[in-house]
Amino acid sequence: MAVSDEALLAGVAAGDTDATAAFVRRYQRRVYGLALSVVGDPGLAEDVAQDAFVRAWRHAGSYDPRRGKASTWLLTITRNAAIDVLRMRRDLPTEPALLVDQLVAGGDQADRVADSDRVRAALAELSRDHAVAVVLSAYFGLTAREISDRMAIPLGTAKSRIRTGLHRLRRMLEVTND
């Protein structure tokens, strides 16, 4: 039987090198994939992905399974590490609308997991405007003000698109979660 994510993380927190290696092996494709989606450059993405695992190792003891899955905890750390790199650049390396297309399409990996497909299906149901606003905020860390400037829309519209997009996703994801 496969060791649970939570048990692996407890091992990482305790300094168990076998658990740490297993944790990296389990999530490296996801972490590197997210880093690449955000920073757009394979070399930078590798640095970001390595940094994300080091940060996860450093903070494994504070992971709380009641507040979210290990996968989303780790991907949030990865996203933040990628945004730290992104903020040193002048523009986004990936066109957000193209990223939305990639997210919805999901690639061709045979072993992709059900939770990804569930989120992709929900994203595909959103209007393009709402999906782009959510992706700009959640993946690239842009504020509503920055989204408003980038998309040439009023600030109130940018705020509303992020908020409405998240609310609609929540409704769809909660239904599929039942």
Add this chain to the structure above:
Amino acid sequence: MTEPYECDEVADLLAEVATGAATGPDRDRVARHLADCERCRRELDELSWVADEVLLAAPEHEPPARFESMVLERIAAEDRSPGRRPRRARLLLAAAAAVLIAAVSAGSVWWGTASDRELAAGYRDALDVADGRYFAAAPLNDDDDVQVGHVFLYDGSPSWLFVVLDPAPEPGTYDIVVTVNGAERSAGRCVVTGTGCAAGDTLAGKIADVDSVRLLGPDGTEVRADLSRPNR
């Protein structure tokens, strides 16, 4: 009590806090509002869950060769770096603090281990003693950023904090001040005997919301532990 207009005012900001995009001042505004508003706290929890789930849609990619070994080498290098207490010792310190408090309330608690695997299991057992979720530990540093002690926090029923100051920069009594979501509260005193002191107190709320712990000593002496969350 929270006025309704305040909820309207932070409603759009909640989404940006949930995605991690909000600026520091906006985050601070939301934190102040959340301190008194259960409804918005729930809303933020739900939006944060969605924002985190969205990241699961990122396509997977095979990393370059040797990626796994490079990560493990970096972790090993950091664990060996000067001034860094080995992971195992840090965990034991946190566990020791947990046992100290739990022993008072539960009567008897065991902690002992022969291997890292047992340590992980023991860590979980110690958490179970008081319905705990996790420990956090952070160094207490003086004005020159020199470590002079530790803060331990335990998220459970009850949650608590425990401070160890050794060596104390100055003899005397230190007031313990905890900042939670931007709001300060007193958490007792630490009276130096010999070279240091230790003191604990229960905490209301989640320890993940603790921003910092400060010890205010005689003649303006201050030592501080920063507990800002790593992933937000």
